[in-house]
Amino acid sequence: MPPAAREHLLTNATADRYLRTVTDGAARVAARIAGTDRPFTGITPEHLALEVATADLDRPLGDAAAALDELNDVYLRDAVYFHHPRYLAHLNCPVVIPALLGETVLSAVNSSLDTWDQSAGGTLIEQRLIDWTARRAGLGPLADGVFTSGGSQSNLQALLLAREEALAASGPPRAETLPRLRVLTSAAGHFSVQKSAKLLGLAPDAVVTVEVDADRRMRPAALDRAFERCRRDGLTVMAVVATAGTTDFGSIDPLPEIARRCAAAGVWLHVDAAYGCGLLASRTRRHLLDGIERADSVTVDYHKSFFQPVSSSALLVRDGRALRHATYHADYLNPERTVAERIPNQVNKSLQTTRRFDALKLWMTLRVMGADAIGELFDEVVDRAAAAWSLLSEDPRFEVVTRSQLSTVVFRYLPTGPGRAYADEANLHARAALAASGDAVVAGTTVDGRHFLKFTLLNPETTIDDIAAVVELVAEHADRYVERAIGPMPACTAS
Ligand SMILES: Cc1ncc(COP(=O)(O)O)c(C=O)c1O
Numbered sequence: 001m002p003p004a005a006r007e008h009l010l011t012n013a014t015a016d017r018y019l020r021t022v023t024d025g026a027a028r029v030a031a032r033i034a035g036t037d038r039p040f041t042g043i044t045p046e047h048l049a050l051e052v053a054t055a056d057l058d059r060p061l062g063d064a065a066a067a068l069d070e071l072n073d074v075y076l077r078d079a080v081y082f083h084h085p086r087y088l089a090h091l092n093c094p095v096v097i098p099a100l101l102g103e104t105v106l107s108a109v110n111s112s113l114d115t116w117d118q119s120a121g122g123t124l125i126e127q128r129l130i131d132w133t134a135r136r137a138g139l140g141p142l143a144d145g146v147f148t149s150g151g152s153q154s155n156l157q158a159l160l161l162a163r164e165e166a167l168a169a170s171g172p173p174r175a176e177t178l179p180r181l182r183v184l185t186s187a188a189g190h191f192s193v194q195k196s197a198k199l200l201g202l203a204p205d206a207v208v209t210v211e212v213d214a215d216r217r218m219r220p221a222a223l224d225r226a227f228e229r230c231r232r233d234g235l236t237v238m239a240v241v242a243t244a245g246t247t248d249f250g251s252i253d254p255l256p257e258i259a260r261r262c263a264a265a266g267v268w269l270h271v272d273a274a275y276g277c278g279l280l281a282s283r284t285r286r287h288l289l290d291g292i293e294r295a296d297s298v299t300v301d302y303h304k305s306f307f308q309p310v311s312s313s314a315l316l317v318r319d320g321r322a323l324r325h326a327t328y329h330a331d332y333l334n335p336e337r338t339v340a341e342r343i344p345n346q347v348n349k350s351l352q353t354t355r356r357f358d359a360l361k362l363w364m365t366l367r368v369m370g371a372d373a374i375g376e377l378f379d380e381v382v383d384r385a386a387a388a389w390s391l392l393s394e395d396p397r398f399e400v401v402t403r404s405q406l407s408t409v410v411f412r413y414l415p416t417g418p419g420r421a422y423a424d425e426a427n428l429h430a431r432a433a434l435a436a437s438g439d440a441v442v443a444g445t446t447v448d449g450r451h452f453l454k455f456t457l458l459n460p461e462t463t464i465d466d467i468a469a470v471v472e473l474v475a476e477h478a479d480r481y482v483e484r485a486i487g488p489m490p491a492c493t494a495s
Contacts, residue, residue, distance in 0.1 A: 010108060021064045022104065028068055032076050038438040039084035041077065048078055085462040086440040086470060091247065091275060093458040096307045096377075098368035099361035103309055106357040113147070113355045114347035115334055123344050126359040132366075133300055134316045136280040137273075138293030144320025146349040147313065147359050151274030152192035154299035154315040157326060157351050159183065159196045159239060161297060161317065162268035164325040166238035169266075177236065179203045184226050185241035186210050186218035188249055190272055193241050215402045216249035218242060220257040227265055239268040244289055245276030245305075248445045248454060250385070250406030252276055255291025263294065271295040274313070276406060278305025281375035285382065288405055296322070302362050305378050305406075305458070312358045323349040380460040381407040388455060388467045397475055401447055407457040410445060413474055419482035424451040426478035433477040440470040 010018045052074045061067050081087060083094040111122040126147055134143035148154045163181060170177045181202055185193050187209045197206045208230070211222035223240065230237050240262050242253040255271065262269040271292050273280075277300035279289050292298060295318060302312040317323060327348045329336045334345040347353055365374065385407040392398045392411045401410040412427045414420065428451050431444045443454040453474065455467070 018108070022108075024064065025068060026104075028072075029076070032072075033081070033083060036081045036084055039082075039087035039441045040080045040435060040438045042436040042438040043078040048074075080441060083459065083461075085459055085466045087459065088455040088457060088462065088467070088470060089441045089443040091301075091304045091456055091458065093304060093307045094461070095309045096365055096369065096374075098364040099308050099312075101368075102361035102364035105364075106360040109357075111357045113357055113359075114350070114353050115345045116343050119346075119357065122357045122360070123346055125363050126346060126357070127344065129359045129362050129366075130314060130316065133277075133280065133314060136371075137289070137295075137298055137300075137316060139295070139298070139316055139318045140293070142319045142321070143316060144323060144349065145314050145316035146323070146346055147355070148315055148350070149311045149352070150303070150313045151190065151272065151299050151301045152195065153351060154274070154301075154313050155190065155192045155241070155270070155272055156196040156199060157315045158270040158297040158299060158317075159193070159200055159241075160351075161322045161325050162239035162270060163200050163202070165268055165322065166236055170236060180235050181206060181238040182230050182235045183207050183239050183241060184210050184223060184230075184237055186212050186216075186243060186246070186253060188212050188216045188218075188246040188251060189241055189243050190247055190274070193272075212251070216246055216251040218253040218258065220254055220261065223258060223261055227261065227267075237265065237267050239270050241270045241272055242295075243276075244271050244273035244279075244292060245406050247275065248408060248410055249402055250275065250404030250408040251402070252288055252405050255289070255294070257291075259291050259294035262296075268296045269294065270297045270299070272299045274299050274301035275304050277301060278374065278378035281306065281371040282379050283372060283375055284379055306362065306365070306374050307377055307458075308358075308361050308365065311356070312361055326351055377460050378407075381457045381462075384460070384462060384464065384467070385409055385455070385457045387464050388457065391464065391468060392471065395471070398471070401452065409455045409457070410447060410452050411454075412450070412452040413478040415478060415482045418486055422482050422485050425485070426481045427451045427453055427474075429481040430474045430477035433480075434470070434473060437473075439473055442470065442474070 007014060055070060055074060061070065082092040111119040113119050113122055113126055116123050130145040134145060148157065166181055167174050167177055178201060183193060183197055183206055185207060194207050208226050210226050211219050213219050227237060240258060242255055242258045244252045259269055273292065276289060279285050298316040300314050302308040303310045334347050338345055385404055388409045389400060389403050392409060393400045397413060398411050399414050412423065413430060415423055415426055431442055431453055434440050434442055443456060445452055445454050
């Protein structure tokens, strides 16, 4: 007989069952993680869709062991494994075990961090972590913030606050000012800035792209010109978004110069440190974030460079009072009187209502291993990226773009002779062929309209030998493509 429905609920009567089930699941994941010999199997969406479609969702399997067996076929066997040293693609990190312990606890207790009466200590722990991070960023005594679902949401909320501050400061009615608001960000900034502008009802051309230098850092002189153009056109700059760790190039905009200009113009400075925030824990590279302390708001993605499981992100603000722009009161949840009663309801600061206790993962991380250990892991991948850059820049078969301040390497294979005309296609092919083989997963991007490949290194287990091996595979796949296109390649020369 299958157990009755209520036996599946975690209650005081079923704690044993919970322990057995979760332990069994964790054991299978541990075995899978330990036995992974490739970051990906290369399965196609069509093949996997067939497996997923065979699960009859109206006929439950009845027990967890059977569901785990099935899960193997629909997910675990073909998942993309970020812990594998040859996963080199996007901003996904391997995760630290103390955070996984936190994840287990938070999902079982299932606190919701919208109100104190649904979380108690969870609210206080989140607040401590916000204070801890804001102190590391140097945001000052009035700083506050809230955990979010990710960098995109943090950026959205930052721009919401900036918009409201700009509208409050402007003379004309809201409806007249809104289409005239502008956001300045670099050409290498994250696309969530554009999405946020759309969500916030700004004009279609509200995001003004500021030129970058050869290292993909915002040019202060170009920012001056953008300010000047907006002034001349009667537009109001509501925010400058500086990026501390651009997604492709790992470049950090010159924060002190940008902060100085924002202060002079009275403009909100948001620093998107979704990627670069790991430097807050580094004992050797913290200085790369100098100037962040002058930001009005900061995005930090612990699920990128603090080795936390998704989701774990926060928005920090220098003056906590700005968070009032996200505050609404509901009689059933957070009535206005609770403010006077000093009841800490985080929903007053958040775009979300029901919200996971993601902060617990970072708490467990800091309590078990500490920030220095996180910083060491991040420093290690930054060092590895520098070594990878040297390897590629000394290899005449490759072109590298810029030396990252963080842990990306953007490069492309350059076929010789007439094969050069196929460089774009050869690099696109090499990326796809690598993923299809499952030997490695690398990312791609474009630079000045040309196709490039990208390593994002976030796994300290990735050795320079792993990187060298993947580089050789890229060359082989690219050569094979060119050979098919034009015939055998001439031998490579060091010219
Ligand atoms: C610089 C930067 N900002 C924001 C984001 C968005 O973060 P999330 O994916 O957590 O929404 C990313 C994601 O890669 C990023 O690189």
